[in-house]
Amino acid sequence: MKQDVSKFKGRLLFSYARTQMRYVNKRLRRKQGRLLNETKKQSIRDCLSNLRKFCKDKNETNARQELVLLQQLCEENLPKRSVFREYTETFGVAIVATLFLRVFIVEAFQIPSSSMIPTLEIGDRIFVNKFIYGLRIPYTNTRFLDFVKPERGDVIVFINPCEPEKDYIKRVVATENDYIEERCEKLYVNGKEVPSSHENKDYRYAEHDPRRSNPWGYVSCDIYTETVGDLIYETAYISNRERNNHRGIDLGFPGKREPNCNYYETYQQGNHLTLKESDDACMERKQYQIPPNHVFVMGDNRQNSNDSRQWGPVPITNVKGKSMFVWWSSRPEAYGGFIWDRIGTKIH
Numbered sequence: 001m002k003q004d005v006s007k008f009k010g011r012l013l014f015s016y017a018r019t020q021m022r023y024v025n026k027r028l029r030r031k032q033g034r035l036l037n038e039t040k041k042q043s044i045r046d047c048l049s050n051l052r053k054f055c056k057d058k059n060e061t062n063a064r065q066e067l068v069l070l071q072q073l074c075e076e077n078l079p080k081r082s083v084f085r086e087y088t089e090t091f092g093v094a095i096v097a098t099l100f101l102r103v104f105i106v107e108a109f110q111i112p113s114s115s116m117i118p119t120l121e122i123g124d125r126i127f128v129n130k131f132i133y134g135l136r137i138p139y140t141n142t143r144f145l146d147f148v149k150p151e152r153g154d155v156i157v158f159i160n161p162c163e164p165e166k167d168y169i170k171r172v173v174a175t176e177n178d179y180i181e182e183r184c185e186k187l188y189v190n191g192k193e194v195p196s197s198h199e200n201k202d203y204r205y206a207e208h209d210p211r212r213s214n215p216w217g218y219v220s221c222d223i224y225t226e227t228v229g230d231l232i233y234e235t236a237y238i239s240n241r242e243r244n245n246h247r248g249i250d251l252g253f254p255g256k257r258e259p260n261c262n263y264y265e266t267y268q269q270g271n272h273l274t275l276k277e278s279d280d281a282c283m284e285r286k287q288y289q290i291p292p293n294h295v296f297v298m299g300d301n302r303q304n305s306n307d308s309r310q311w312g313p314v315p316i317t318n319v320k321g322k323s324m325f326v327w328w329s330s331r332p333e334a335y336g337g338f339i340w341d342r343i344g345t346k347i348h
Contacts, residue, residue, distance in 0.1 A: 005067050014055045017067050021048055024070065027078055040077045047073055105131050107321065109157055109167065115299035115306065116169060117205045117236045118223060119155065119347060123339070125328040126347065128157045130321035143317060150295050150319055151175065152189070153231040155347050158297070159318040162261035162311050167320065170297035170307050171233070176316075179287040180296055182309070185237065187226070187298075191287075196235070199223040203236065206335040216335050221301075233348060236301045261311055295319070323347040 008016055024044065028036075036044075047070045054063035111124040120126070130136070134146025150156050154172045174180040179190050187194040204220045220239040225232055290296050294313035299305025308314065329342035 005064055008064065009060065013060055013064060013067075014058070017051055017055050017063055020067065020070065021051060024048060024074060024078075027074075036077060040073075044070070044073050044077065104135055105129075106324075108327070109169065111169065114205060114207050114219070114304060115301050116155070116171070117221070117301040117304075118203060118234050119171075119300045120169065120323075120326075121329065121331075121339075121342070122206060122208055123329055123331040123336075124326045124342060126326050127324045128321040129324050132322050133316075133319055136317075136320065146316075149175070149316060150322070152178075153228040153233065153348075155323040156295075156297070157320045157323065158314050159320065160311075161314060161318060168297075168307075169323065170299050170305070172295045173298045174290050174296040176290050176292045176294055178290045178296070180290065181287045185302060188287075195227040196224050199225060199234070205236075206331055216332060218335075231348060234300065236303075238303050293317070 005013065005016065025048070028034075028041065028044065047066060051063060051066040051070060054066055107128050107130055109126050109128055111120045111122055111126065114122055133148055133150060134143045136143045150172045152172055152175060155169065156172060157167055157169045160166045160168045173187060173194075174189050181188045186196065199222075201223060202220070203223050204218045207217055207219045208215050209217070221236040222239050224235050224237060226235055288296075290313050293316045295316065296308045296313050298307045298309065325347055326342050326345040329339040330337060331339070
């Protein structure tokens with residue numbers, strides 16, 4: 001509270017005086033202030049009233065004198081808070097504010113896999129806007145203020161329908177009631193091919209596979225750009241592998257309206273995502289319609305992503321937020337170390 005105000009002038013003086021008036025009023029309303037006898041309390045109130053008047057009239061001399069008097073009255077009559085209490089209150093407010101921001105507004109996530117190459121790389125740390133799609137009550141699927149739903153092209157973080165304890169990040173490629181199919185790794189939405197063009201540039205990325213003796217390595221891929229409305233983003237495909245000759249995948253999901261959480265078993269049985277081996281692999285095939293209040297997601301690294309092609313659409317109630325930008329990026333030193341040029345990269 002005690003501060004030498006002899007050198008304070010103009011706006012700085014009045015600003016400091018207003019801050020002190022708010023602080024003293026707050027202390028008067030607390031327990032220590034309520035325990036003061038009425039005479040001492042009234043003297044402080046009179047001082048506050050005079051100081052408020054001098055600040056309003058821009059009277060620097062009288063405001064400075066009254067501010068010194070207010071400090072003296074508070075020193076004599078209002079008990080000082082302990083250092084422990086000061087720190088406890090400060091840290092308490094900071095923790096509550098941080099938790100509120102993390103739960104409802106913005107949360108940080110780390111990218112663990114290469115499924116979103118080239119948009120996101122292993123080791124990227126990103127911020128996610130959790131407010132944009134509405135507020136979600138923690139540990140539940142209950143949402144409110146959900147005026148906006150995920151749109152095609154959005155990069156979202158969501159709870160995996162098959163592994164509720166894990167958060168995934170993918171791109172929305174179709175929304176509710178859309179029809180989607182994939183033929184020879186070309187994406188079709190509502191019967192129209194998503195525009196895609198090959199970029200003439202070499203690209204390789206650092207891949208991490210803990211199953212290998214040397215878990216880190218480089219993978220080469222070809223980059224394609226896809227266009228959805230005004231949004232243009234990049235996708236990756238394994239190099240030296242012709243997309244047009246690659247077998248197609250039937251996205252029929254026959255009889256399925258819930259996530260297929262036994263993908264690998266049913267895939268081996270051949271009754272879910274059936275690979276087309278015949279010569280007509282690139283011909284039109286059965287389309288899948290996205291159920292209401294669901295989105296269909298895919299990784300930008302199209303040949304190396306566990307996504308809706310395996311376990312079905314994602315309920316909108318599982319969506320946690322929309323990716324914003326990269327705030328940190330690092331890998332082992334031999335595979336890039338700290339990546340300065342990715343800091344601040346906007347995710348689109």
